[in-house]
Amino acid sequence: MDPEIQKKIIKAGKIAASVRDQGLAKLAKPGASFLKTMDFCEELIKKQNGQLAWAQLSPNEIAAHYCPTDEDQSVSKEGDVIKIDIGVHVDGYLADTAATVEVTSNKYKDMIKAAKNALNAAIKLAKPGTPLWQLGEAQLSEAEALGFTTIKNLSGHTLGKYSVHSGVSIPSFNNKDKTELQEDWQIAIEPFVTDGQGMIKEKGLATIFMVEKERGVRLPYAKKILEEVKPLNGLPFTTRQLTRKFGRGPATLGLRELQQSRIIKAYPPLVEVSNAIVTQAEHSVIVRDKPLVYTRSED
Ligand code: MN
Ligand code: MN
Numbered sequence: 642m643d644p645e646i647q648k649k650i651i652k653a654g655k656i657a658a659s660v661r662d663q664g665l666a667k668l669a670k671p672g673a674s675f676l677k678t679m680d681f682c683e684e685l686i687k688k689q690n691g692q693l694a695w696a697q698l699s700p701n702e703i704a705a706h707y708c709p710t711d712e713d714q715s716v717s718k719e720g721d722v723i724k725i726d727i728g729v730h731v732d733g734y735l736a737d738t739a740a741t742v743e744v745t746s747n748k749y750k751d752m753i754k755a756a757k758n759a760l761n762a763a764i765k766l767a768k769p770g771t772p773l774w775q776l777g778e779a780q781l782s783e784a785e786a787l788g789f790t791t792i793k794n795l796s797g798h799t800l801g802k803y804s805v806h807s808g809v810s811i812p813s814f815n816n817k818d819k820t821e822l823q824e825d826w827q828i829a830i831e832p833f834v835t836d837g838q839g840m841i842k843e844k845g846l847a848t849i850f851m852v853e854k855e856r857g858v859r860l861p862y863a864k865k866i867l868e869e870v871k872p873l874n875g876l877p878f879t880t881r882q883l884t885r886k887f888g889r890g891p892a893t894l895g896l897r898e899l900q901q902s903r904i905i906k907a908y909p910p911l912v913e914v915s916n917a918i919v920t921q922a923e924h925s926v927i928v929r930d931k932p933l934v935y936t937r938s939e940d
Contacts, residue, residue: 642825642927646734647927649731649732649734650731650734650735650736650827650927650935651935652691652731653691653729653730653731653734653735653736653935654729654736654738654925654935654936654937655935655939656686656689656690656691656729656736657686657691657727657728657729657736657737657738657925657936658736658738658936658937658938658939659685659689659938659939660682660685660686660689660691660696660727660729661725661727661738661739661740661936662740662938663681663682663685664678664679664681664682664685664696664698664725664727665723665725665740665742667681668698668717668723668725668742668744669717669742669744669745670717670744670745671716671717671718671719671744671745672716672717673716673717674714674715674716675698675700675709675713675715675716675717676709676710676711676713676714676715676881678698679696679697679698679708679709682696682725682727683696686727686729691729691730691731692729692730692731692732693728693729694728694729694730694735694737694805694876694877695708695726695727695728695849695876695877695879696708696725696726696727696728697725697726697727697849698723698724698725698726699723699724699726699910699911699919699921700715700717700721700722700723700724701721701722701723701918701919702837702912702913702916702917702918702919703910703911703912703913703919704724704792704795704833704835704841704911704912704913704919704921705724705726705795705833705841705910705911705921706847706849706908706909706910706911707848707910708848708849708879708880708881709848709881710848710880710881710884711881711884711885711889717744718744719744719745719746720743720744720745720746720748721743721744722741722742722743722744722749722752722753722918722919722920723741723742723743723744724739724740724741724919724920724921725739725740725741725742726738726739726921726923727739728805728876728877730803730876733802733803733874734802735800735801735802735803735804735805735827735925736925736935736936737800737805737829737831737923737925737936738829738923738924738925738936739831739921739922739923740921740922740923741753741756741920741921741922749918749920751787751788751789752787752789752834752835752836752918752920753920753922754787755783755784755786755787755788755789755834755920756784756832756833756834756920756921756922757922758783758784758786758787759779759780759781759783759784759791759813759832759834759922760780760830760831760832760922760923760924761783762779762780762782762783763776763779763780763797763811763830763832764830764924764926764932764934765779765932766779767822767828767830767926767928767929767932768822768928768929768930768932769821769822769823769824769928769929769930770821770822771821771822772818772819772820772821772822773809773810773811773812773816773818773819773820773821773822774812774815774816774817774818774819775815776797776811776812776822776830777811777812777813777814777815777816777818778814778815780812780813780814780830780832781813781814781815783832784813784832784834788836789834789835789836790834790835790836790839791813791814791832791833791834791835791839792813792833792834792835792839792840792841792913792919793812793813793814793839793840794840794841795813795831795833795841795911796810796811796812796813796831797810797811797812797813797828797829797830797831797832797923798810798811798828798829799811799826799827799828799829800827800828800829800925801827803874803875803876804875805851805876805877809826809828811828811829811830811831813831813832813833822928823928824928824929825927825928825929826927826928827925827926827927827928828925828926828928829923829924829925829926830923830924830926831921831922831923832921832922833919833920833921834919834920834921835913835917835918835919835920836917836918837913837914837915837916837917837918837919838913838914838915838917840913840914841911841912841913841914841919842911842912842914843909843910843911843912844909844910844911844912845909845910845912846909846910847907847908847909847910848879848880848881849877849878849879849907849908850877850878850879850880850896850899850900850905850906850907850908851875851876851877851878851905851906851908852867852870852871852873852875852904852905853903853904853905853906854903854904855867855904856902856904858898858899858902858904859898860894860895860898862887862891862892862894862895862898863894863895863898863899863902863904864895865887865891865895866883866887866892866895866896866899867899867904869882869883869886869887870905877908880892880896883895883896923936924936924937
């Protein structure tokens with residue numbers, strides 16, 4: 642790997658780790674505003690000279706893809722199980738990391754631990770030549786050891802330049818995929834653990850979007866949004882980045898046209914099908930004989 646590229650990847654990882662930890666510390670206290678915490682995380686990325694890819698948080702039965710809008714009044718409450726998921730890039734080189742906190746309670750301590758154990762077991766296998774099914778099997782087996790299961794229709798993924806998912810999925814169960822990890826692949830491993838059925842479905846209003854295919858649009862609002870998100874090079878964006886710039890009405894109209902003409906794709910919240918609590922742990926790793934985990938905390 643080009644050392645300059647590796648430097649950028651490592652830098653993105655350091656920033657993502659620190660933002661994840663600081664965001665999580667805020668959410669751990671009851672009364673923390675979801676909206677303010679995500680704004681705080683976004684600011685913190687920029688302050689450390691990283692570029693924002695995303696800052697998301699997903700409470701309780703929502704596994705992923707929840708981003709507060711400007712109207713969102715939600716705050717953390719005692720007993721909440723909250724996942725924070727941070728994406729940072731440096732010139733397109735991405736770090737993707739997530740962790741879970743339980744707000745002043747210990748009821749889901751084991752489920753949080755199970756996600757971490759599953760992640761760590763898979764990281765140990767993140768070496769050239771390991772078939773993907775083995776990473777999946779290791780994750781499920783750690784989850785089951787503590788009495789839980791993994792969410793089967795969510796997976797980790799390879800990371801590419803400006804690409805959140807660059808083609809290969811990392812399963813969290815033995816899906817029989819014999820594809821082998823390759824030296825220097827950048828992968829995000831992210832087991833989701835639950836005491837429910839272990840499946841998610843899309844539910845509720847999407848606040849996260851990505852450009853799918855660029856083509857002409859008629860509505861001026863849609864044009865403006867496309868111009869605004871062009872510098873993101875295909876990375877995701879969220880509703881409030883647009884409502885703040887263009888106002889709620891224009892942003893809503895523009896987003897609607899862009900979705901209808903399939904220029905952007907919406908990513909609605911992903912909710913566990915039996916409404917069970919979900920935990921998550923995620924690190925970004927460079928595949929090596931000694932796997933290089935680049936989103937660990939400094940300490
Ligand atoms: Mn993530
Ligand atoms: Mn990920």
